[in-house]
Amino acid sequence: MRNAILGLLAGCVLTAIVFVFGVIPHCCGSCRAVGESSGVISARWQATDQIVSTLGSDLQPGDRERPPLFSVKTRDVVVVERKGVKTLRVVE
Numbered sequence: 250m251r252n253a254i255l256g257l258l259a260g261c262v263l264t265a266i267v268f269v270f271g272v273i274p275h276c277c278g279s280c281r282a283v284g285e286s287s288g289v290i291s292a293r294w295q296a297t298d299q300i301v302s303t304l305g306s307d308l309q310p311g312d313r314e315r316p317p318l319f320s321v322k323t324r325d326v327v328v329v330e331r332k333g334v335k336t337l338r339v340v341e
Contacts, residue, residue: 293321297339300326304336313340 309329317325318337325340 290321297324300337301339312338
């Protein structure tokens with residue numbers, strides 16, 4: 250009976266050590282990455298909304314072929330030139 254109890258205690262201690270030093274750091278790292286990436290997506294989406302409301306959305310035929318400054322989901326932010334001034338537009 251004493252050997253069974255010692256084996257059970259040793260197994261519990263070993264399991265706790267593996268959990269604390271192996272499982273928890275791995276899960277916390279992936280949760281942090283998911284949170285950071287969703288925050289970046291949310292911030293970029295809000296930035297595109299602000300660009301449209303502040304700078305307008307007048308697109309010309311050549312604007313869709315320009316390389317994007319940054320993209321978020323289905324939106325691209327491109328640099329265009331209007332009346333000699335470079336500005337931003339959102340292409341959806």
